[in-house]
Amino acid sequence: MAAQGESYYPVFPPATKLHISTGLSFPEACAHHITNTFHESKVYVIVSGSISKTDNFTRLQKALGDKIVGVRKGIKPHTPWDDIVDIVKDMEKKGVDLIITLGAGSLTDGAKIIKYALANNVSSLDDLARLASEAKTEGLKPPQLPVINIPTSLSGGEYSIIAGGTDTRNNHKVLFTHPDIGADIVILDPALSISTPERIWLSTGVRGIDHCVEGLCSLVKPGAERDEGFAKGLKLLVPSLLITKKDWKNEDARLKEMLGVVESMKGMSQGIPMGGSHGIGHQLGPLGVGHGETSCVMLPAILKYNFKYGDEKVRKPQQKVLDLLWAEETVAEVLKKRGLTEEGSDAGDVVGAIISELGMPRTLKDVGVGRNQLDALAENCLKDVWLKVNPVPLIRKEQVLEVLEMVVGDTKSNL
Template identity: 30%
Template structure:
């Protein structure tokens, strides 16, 4: 007799969505009794009119602003953020921007709760170092995404160990943002290439969670719906940032693609992508490069799931004659005009061996539900095909 399965429900408490949702943050802080917010974002959003209006509307509740988030969160910058949060006695962290900004907010909340002071101390809270039980309570976070990477829907947060150029992952349900704010008007400020490639990242979530060996009917249904929405709406929004209705549908699809990830993990495409990201490939672009190759690698073991995906993708482009799922994905990527090769990003063939090593370091954490066994030689071959 097998033990009952435990399904951890998502920890998000509220979602504010639609035009003008950003302006509801002061009321949300009031409702929660929070009075000292550290706002964490990048330079582009930090210089924007909507962000400045939000800071003004918060008044004294805006205890501090950090608008220097770095891509992939080098661990040294996280320690600086924790010190800032402690210096201003922040009681909530608001992450506004893409996955790096939202992960920075979650990791700052972790650092304050755990009393982290040194960059190296963050490594103890990563998957590769064992994920020790938390000794304190992370600060609450509010996430305002401007991309489709979907970091806001879970308690996973990524950072880079600068000593080894390896991407590390913290994973605690307690890091899940309490409130998520989906404002399509704010997303119009996102450069279209970034918006589009992070949309492909959400597609990658949907694919890998759907054919994981421990796939669940709840997550699979959400992922298949997300795949169809993104295949229809992402091409539209990649060309027209002003289409607020389609933008919100893409945001909702990104939500659907990843909300159950604490139960059913992503897989090989993400594991390789994490380490390509540490080597210098932008976050969403890694999925543009790896996903079709990984789908072909798993094609024999996931025939039934990929047949369903092919039908969904073909229907989205108006066809009743589906190609093989990886080929359907190639057609979509051609329409989106996303980057497709590792060699486009100044990464040498010699650097790929570190990517292989670091990817296999995620075998137990990220590739554990892969549809077939994955070896270092398999990863090396996939990287060669994608180069």
């Protein structure tokens, strides 16, 4: 039920129960839905460590009062399983009936895995392994606890029924999925996002671009309407991110970025797999690389690799990406300023120029990954299902190493 002044609507009707809330401050929207939509009274807040020290968290605490029965300040990057098990045990002791996340990335994925774990009596890492998408799922109960996400980045995990968590016994990032694993409400508040560090906000925006680009370029698609969300998302995200880079407090551009992420996730909700940028990115995560930063480094390289080794069927969707981007005046100005032309630039060039304009990292060296780590990284990447559905399937170690070599950051062969 919507509050006065609130826009409240389903994201993917009729497929899921997930709703978006805009138009109210996040504490006001949160308090309204806890009372009037869910009728719950034992709330557990998972808040990022940095936000927990700010007035934004204080505002949420004041709005919810004694309904908050527990607080977790931070989940480590890439959602370590140790953190998940600790939080599950704490929630069980407190009899929690609703979860709120205030933050993004690991917190969002963490809440998904936590609600699945709570439904299935998880108390150890071995128990958690039973829930992984790679494991047999017979006899598992569906997650039921309601979740409200209040995102402070553009990573888009709030709209997905997939979560990634790192098995701390072997440092391998594993996927979890279930039709009911996701959030129930996502509250979008552009004013809240102004406090997000620039590198996190813009890099996770590039993550949204990655969803759109790899979605548009995917060869595994269910129908002609498949590209609509990805195309809308790309047109909202890229110009708005370039505006935000210059005008940090522009809330209109920020809301468009948030809605661009929603559009990109509509495409992903159809089951369209991503490609090599996402697949390699999953395994860069445990090496300490942020979700968005993996896309900043890998997406241009994957586009160039696919264009080099792909046939016309692979190259044609990249042209659609180019057409969409060059048609946006704000984007075209940047590309021309950086010496690119419509006739002489491929999708890797154009996406790379946008990422550079945003001031984001472009090489593995930039994100703290050295040449001595490439061999083990390539081995882990081959375990990721999305490498196999890359437009040019990445099924051999030497292929992955060739892509990594393009962005290693210590040779002249880099992008």
